[in-house]
Amino acid sequence: MRAIVLDRDRVAVRTDHPEPSLRHDETMVQVLCAGICETDLQLIRGYMGFHGVLGHEFVGVAQTGPLAGRRVVGEINCSCHRCHTCMAGRPTHCPHRSVLGILNHDGAFADFIAVPQRNLHAVPDSMPTDVAVFTEPVAAAFQIPDQLAIKRQDHIVVLGDGRLGNLCAQVLAGLSRHVLVVGKHVSKLTLLRSLGLSTCLLANRPDDHSADIVVDCTGSPSGLPTALNLVRPRGTIVLKTTVAGDQTMAWAPVVIDEVTIVGSRCGPFDRALIALETGEVDVLPLMSGRFDLAHGVEALEHAAKPGMLKVLLDVSQS
Ligand SMILES: [Zn+2]
């Protein structure tokens, strides 16, 4: 089959990649469309030391199992569902897990992907594939209200106007009246304003320790120190993006201001599908390019350019 394979730091489209072999709990999914995410770009730079087929945001058609013939999206953590962590209700933290396209499991930039049956969610028939392909990052945004009680009067600052910052801001704007997105890109901030959000340029940020919650979606080592200048004493910083490598910073302000720092990763797919179906979250304006799988290397280069939001890979027709 065709696949975009990362081998050390080299990415290539292969036409002779073997089809995935199915484990007993897995279903074969024919991929229709996949989204390129910041994590894919980080993996190419060496994050996690991953090699194999990239891609974890996808819509496909289940080939086997109870959803055979239906369009599906898939949660990315493949957990054992037997260990203490899984039994305690934290399967996304299973120490034995693999992660689609990220850790010890081939991903979705390919004609076929093997996905645990229990990870699959049917896509509503009325939902376009181009909308459904955003389920995984929208679910990640919904992880924030799963971890924190958010009140209507909370003042929330989202740092970063990129793909994930945009989606987190849209989700949080459904819960709080005061969401401000701070970013560096005029065009991305303009898009956010057209979606009804308040924005401000990084240079004009309100550095007055007034935010109840700051969500760092910058993917940059400067995100956390900036967040510490925005958050109020006993406020909360949510770290939504991973930064490869080590970070050095002054930690005393965290202690002095009694700031809570919350790491936040994968979230609820069922909630994301509802938000996409009802239009609570508007994803189509984020699309900034589409390529077919054969041009996957160009697609990845395009996604890494400044100003890009979501680049899609068309894999096959439904
Ligand atoms: Zn992703």
Ligand SMILES: [Zn+2]
């Ligand atoms: Zn487990």
